[in-house]
Amino acid sequence: MPESFEQMWAALAPVGRSGVGGGYFRQPFASAERECHAWFVEQCAARGLRVQSDGNGNTVGWWEHAGASGPAVLTGSHLDSVLDGGAYDGPLGVVSALAAIDLLRERGIHPTRPIGVAAFAEEEGSRFGLACLGSRLAVGSVSADQARALRDRDGVRLEDAMSAQGLEPVLGRSDWLGDVGCYLELHVEQGRDLVDRDVAVGLASSIWPHGRYRFDFDGEANHAGSTAMADRHDPMLTFAMTALAANKQARLSASAAGARATFGRLDVGPNSTNAVPSSVTAWLDARCETEEELAGLVAAIERQGLDRAARDGTTLAVTAESVSPAVLFDTDLTRRLAALGTDRPVIATAAGHDAGVLAVAGIPSAMLFVRNPTGVSHSPAEFAETADCLAGVEALADALAELAS
Numbered sequence: 001m002p003e004s005f006e007q008m009w010a011a012l013a014p015v016g017r018s019g020v021g022g023g024y025f026r027q028p029f030a031s032a033e034r035e036c037h038a039w040f041v042e043q044c045a046a047r048g049l050r051v052q053s054d055g056n057g058n059t060v061g062w063w064e065h066a067g068a069s070g071p072a073v074l075t076g077s078h079l080d081s082v083l084d085g086g087a088y089d090g091p092l093g094v095v096s097a098l099a100a101i102d103l104l105r106e107r108g109i110h111p112t113r114p115i116g117v118a119a120f121a122e123e124e125g126s127r128f129g130l131a132c133l134g135s136r137l138a139v140g141s142v143s144a145d146q147a148r149a150l151r152d153r154d155g156v157r158l159e160d161a162m163s164a165q166g167l168e169p170v171l172g173r174s175d176w177l178g179d180v181g182c183y184l185e186l187h188v189e190q191g192r193d194l195v196d197r198d199v200a201v202g203l204a205s206s207i208w209p210h211g212r213y214r215f216d217f218d219g220e221a222n223h224a225g226s227t228a229m230a231d232r233h234d235p236m237l238t239f240a241m242t243a244l245a246a247n248k249q250a251r252l253s254a255s256a257a258g259a260r261a262t263f264g265r266l267d268v269g270p271n272s273t274n275a276v277p278s279s280v281t282a283w284l285d286a287r288c289e290t291e292e293e294l295a296g297l298v299a300a301i302e303r304q305g306l307d308r309a310a311r312d313g314t315t316l317a318v319t320a321e322s323v324s325p326a327v328l329f330d331t332d333l334t335r336r337l338a339a340l341g342t343d344r345p346v347i348a349t350a351a352g353h354d355a356g357v358l359a360v361a362g363i364p365s366a367m368l369f370v371r372n373p374t375g376v377s378h379s380p381a382e383f384a385e386t387a388d389c390l391a392g393v394e395a396l397a398d399a400l401a402e403l404a405s
């Protein structure tokens with residue numbers, strides 16, 4: 001008997017629980033995240049799934065029922081986390097996929113198409129800065145050369161990080177994706193929509209366009225005691241005023257759904273308490289309902305940052321590190337999956353997912369969301385009740401039966 005959902009969840013629970021706030025840090029291509037991939041390989045083997053590891057760090061388990069052929073139905077998610085993240089963002093989709101296969105077998109369903117379970121690498125971009133790196137490499141929307149240029153915060157190259165974990169990096173398009181006809185990702189909801197509607201499971205309609213932008217502020221290091229306030233060229237001050245401008249600008253959004261602007265990561269040089277800094281690098285995460293609004297939001301924040309830099313005698317240079325377009329999930333697929341349940345709201349999300357990358361690459365994709373009573377994500381407070389997770393497994397099994405038979 002393969003392990004139940006609850007047993008699998010309990011086995012993964014201690015892995016990488018090292019965040020300062022009691023959360024998880026499953027950094028891609030480091031021990032905890034690779035332990036999760038090794039665990040996934042064992043779980044696939046226990047179910048007789050054929051395991052494939054590609055040169056991009058992604059792992060896939062295939063259920064090829066006797067006689068199954070044609071385009072495969074792919075499901076899954078990711079096993080990495082943000083710094084001090086929650087347990088559910090990513091792993092819920094992988095564990096639910098394995099449990100859904102068990103449920104289909106219990107029900108005596110014989111899929112006529114192969115079903116794959118994918119665990120994508122570096123979905124959060126927490127190490128190499130580029131979200132959905134594993135799926136982007138797999139579909140070819142990031143080239144091997146672009147990936148080779150990536151460095152983590154300690155200067156470690158992607159390929160070296162992979163090799164250090166015993167992987168053989170072969171960066172580039174993953175052959176196995178060529179056999180995939182559609183992708184369905186189950187994910188914990190990262191908001192309160194399902195809580196407010198009092199339903200356990202919903203579907204995603206779309207993903208907001210979003211991007212990551214590096215703001216490099218430069219100024220002049222000087223003594224914190226002997227430098228008069230009027231004599232400073234303080235990039236931290238320019239940054240602080242730019243962060244206020246970002247907050248104000250996002251709140252000014254004319255769209256009913258609003259806009260988001262977040263500075264969540266900062267590098268300060270030289271980072272001394274008693275010195276005016278010489279440099280501040282800040283990363284802006286911006287998200288809006290439309291691409292036009294996103295471009296306008298970022299341009300307005302940049303303009304206000306430049307104005308402030310001129311006043312402070314500092315400089316600002318902005319680099320777009322990655323911009324993800326608006327994603328509209330496959331409407332036919334979503335309609336078919338909505339019809340399998342009685343009350344399945346279809347909601348837009350401002351969070352990024354591998355399903356978005358696959359959708360943009362032309363693979364019909366859809367998403368199932370499981371209610372999160374806290375509404376909080378990318379934090380240890382992220383949660384889902386076991387009963388809701390099991391409802392998610394059932395919904396996923398129903399969907400796989402519909403798509404793979």
Ligand code: GLV
Pocket residue numbers: 123124131350351352353
């Ligand atoms: C990933 O979860 C993202 O939306 O940043």
Ligand code: MN
Pocket residue numbers: 082089124378
């Ligand atoms: Mn996430």
Ligand code: MN
Pocket residue numbers: 078089090123187352353
């Ligand atoms: Mn996720």
Ligand code: MN
Pocket residue numbers: 123124351352353354
């Ligand atoms: Mn995500």
